[in-house]
Amino acid sequence: MSDFEPIVVAFCCHYCAYGAADLAGSMRLEYPTNIRIIRLPCTGKITPVFLLRAFERGADGVYVAGCLEGDCHFIHGNLVAKPRVNYTKKLIQEVGLEPERLEMFNMSAAMGPRFAEVAREFVERIKTLGPSPLNKTYRVQSDAA
Ligand code: FES
Numbered sequence: 001m002s003d004f005e006p007i008v009v010a011f012c013c014h015y016c017a018y019g020a021a022d023l024a025g026s027m028r029l030e031y032p033t034n035i036r037i038i039r040l041p042c043t044g045k046i047t048p049v050f051l052l053r054a055f056e057r058g059a060d061g062v063y064v065a066g067c068l069e070g071d072c073h074f075i076h077g078n079l080v081a082k083p084r085v086n087y088t089k090k091l092i093q094e095v096g097l098e099p100e101r102l103e104m105f106n107m108s109a110a111m112g113p114r115f116a117e118v119a120r121e122f123v124e125r126i127k128t129l130g131p132s133p134l135n136k137t138y139r140v141q142s143d144a145a
Pocket residue numbers: 013014015016017041042043044066067072073074075076077078
C-alpha cells in the first residue's frame with residue numbers, strides 16, 4: 001500500500017526521550033509526522049494495558065522511549081519497563097500482530113539526532129509491515145475494495 005501513512009504512538013519519558021524530541025525540534029531535525037508522542041513521567045509508568053490500548057485505538061506501531069539504562073531519574077523505571085514491553089510483544093503476537101510493531105528505545109535528553117533517527121527508522125519499519133489489522137481506517141478502505 002504505497003499511500004499508507006502509519007500512526008505511531010511513542011510513549012516518551014519526560015526527562016530523556018521527551019527532552020530528546022524537544023532537542024530534535026530545536027535543531028530543526030526532520031522526522032516523520034506519523035509520530036504521536038505521549039509524555040510519561042518515567043517509562044516505569046508504562047503497563048501492557050497502555051500499550052494494548054494504543055493498538056486497540058488504531059496505532060500501527062508503538063514504541064516506548066526512556067532514559068539510558070542506569071540513568072533513569074526514578075532509578076530503575078526503564079528497567080521495569082523493558083520486560084513489560086517484551087511481555088506485551090508476546091501478547092500482541094498471540095492476537096496476530098507482528099511483535100516488531102512494538103519496541104523500546106533508550107536515549108538521553110542530549111540525543112536529539114538519535115530521537116529523529118529512531119522515529120524515521122521505526123516509521124519505515126511499520127510502513128514495511130503495513131497497516132495494523134486493528135487500524136479501522138485502513139481496514140474499512142481495504143474491506144470496501
Ligand atoms: Fe526516564 Fe525513568 S525517568 S525512564
